[in-house]
Amino acid sequence: MxxxxxxxxxxxxxxxxxxxxxxxxxxxxxxxxxxxxxxxxxxxxxxxxxxxxxxxxxxxxxxxxxxxxxxxxxxxxxxxxxxxxxxxxxxxxxxxxxxxxxxxxxxxxxxxxxxxxxxxxxxxxxxxxxxxxxxxxxxxxxxxAALTAPEGPPWPDDLAEILYVDHYGNGITGWRAKVAGTEMSLHIGGKVVKPARVFSAVPPGTVFWYANANGLVEIAAHRANASLRLGFKVGDPIKFVKR
CATH class of the missing domain: 3.40.50.10790 (S-adenosyl-l-methionine hydroxide adenosyltransferase, N-terminal)
Structure with missing residues (x-):
């Protein structure tokens, strides 16, 4: 394959x-x-x-x-x-x-x-x-041979930024959900995003973050486009703060 x-x-x-x-x-x-x-x-x-x-x-x-x-x-x-x-x-x-x-x-x-x-x-x-x-x-x-190290400062084990925005407008980050835990709020662009387990756990239009099916922190919205709601794009930083 x-x-x-x-x-x-x-x-x-x-x-x-x-x-x-x-x-x-x-x-x-x-x-x-x-x-x-x-x-x-x-x-x-x-x-x-x-x-x-x-x-x-x-x-x-x-x-x-x-x-x-x-x-x-x-x-x-x-x-x-x-x-x-x-x-x-x-x-x-x-x-x-x-x-x-x-x-x-x-x-x-x-x-x-x-x-x-x-x-x-x-x-x-x-x-x-x-x-x-x-x-x-x-x-x-x-x-x-050994792999060449990436240019610039050493990369962290988990990357606190948006890596990819899918066609739904969900923002996939480089942060593993098991590292984030579930007691943290996510801050991006001056806005606070709270966690939820799945889309249906919040009202339509609500933006939240969750552990996606591949184990990464993802910012999403129930039946809405999170990237348009929050104005984020690839490369934007995120930060976790204890609630």
């Missing part, structure tokens, strides 16, 4: 091109489009979202992960094996949280190159073919 996780969106031909390569190089292997709306160029958002969804997939699943604003530059292409899953993509911080939360982890720099490699589309020309080789039981030419 090959799983795609990118910031490519669905309006352009890029995902279709990757599917074409996988169909040619790994015929019969199931390909799942997990997420193609990671905030554009936002490596950190992708890094905190990826380990939340990966555990749902069976052992041996191969994730092709492309949030790669530095494509064609100095960043290295890598393979990461973590808790029985393979992750293929750029060494730019995207796999930082997968590695940090894994029980067992092994990283390798990819030395293999295809006969033709564009400077700007490694998702199609390098990462997809490498995933196809892994799906066929081959380990491409590679060597052990």
């Amino acid at each position: 090959i799983v795609l996780f990118t910031d490519f969106g669905l309006k352009d031909p890029y995902i279709g091109q990757m599917h074409a390569v996988l169909a040619r190089e790994a015929p019969g292997v199931r390909v799942i489009d997990l997420f193609h709306s990671v905030p554009v160029f936002n490596i950190r958002a992708g890094a905190y979202l990826l380990p939340v969804y990966a555990p749902e997939f069976p052992p041996g699943a191969i994730f092709v992960c492309v949030v790669d604003p530095g494509v064609g530059g100095e960043r290295r292409p890598v393979l990461l094996k973590a808790d029985g899953h393979w992750f293929v993509g750029p060494d730019n911080g995207l796999f930082e949280m997968v590695q940090r939360r894994a029980g067992a982890c092994e990283c390798r720099v990819i030395n293999w190159r295809p006969p033709e490699l564009s400077a700007s589309f490694h998702g199609r020309d390098l990462f997809a073919p490498v995933a196809a080789k892994l799906a066929g039981g081959q380990l491409p030419d590679s060597e052990p």
Whole structure:
């Protein structure tokens, strides 16, 4: 099984091109489009979202992960094996949280190159073919290495900001709900948001935060758009305060 996780969106031909390569190089292997709306160029958002969804997939699943604003530059292409899953993509911080939360982890720099490699589309020309080789039981030419640390200050274990706003207007944060607890109010943009267990626990139109199905703190509204109600966007900070 090959799983795609990118910031490519669905309006352009890029995902279709990757599917074409996988169909040619790994015929019969199931390909799942997990997420193609990671905030554009936002490596950190992708890094905190990826380990939340990966555990749902069976052992041996191969994730092709492309949030790669530095494509064609100095960043290295890598393979990461973590808790029985393979992750293929750029060494730019995207796999930082997968590695940090894994029980067992092994990283390798990819030395293999295809006969033709564009400077700007490694998702199609390098990462997809490498995933196809892994799906066929081959380990491409590679060597052990350590992941490069993300640029800037060290990233926290839980990120107190909005990572993604879905089409309902719900704001998914980088804070794990088990860390937040249920006795905390959430502050965002000068507004206070109280917790609830599910949507139906509050009146229609009410904004609240809850532990979403993937274990993250999410700001939502019952039958309404929380992002419009509160005016938040990707990157906005949150803060927890004891009630």
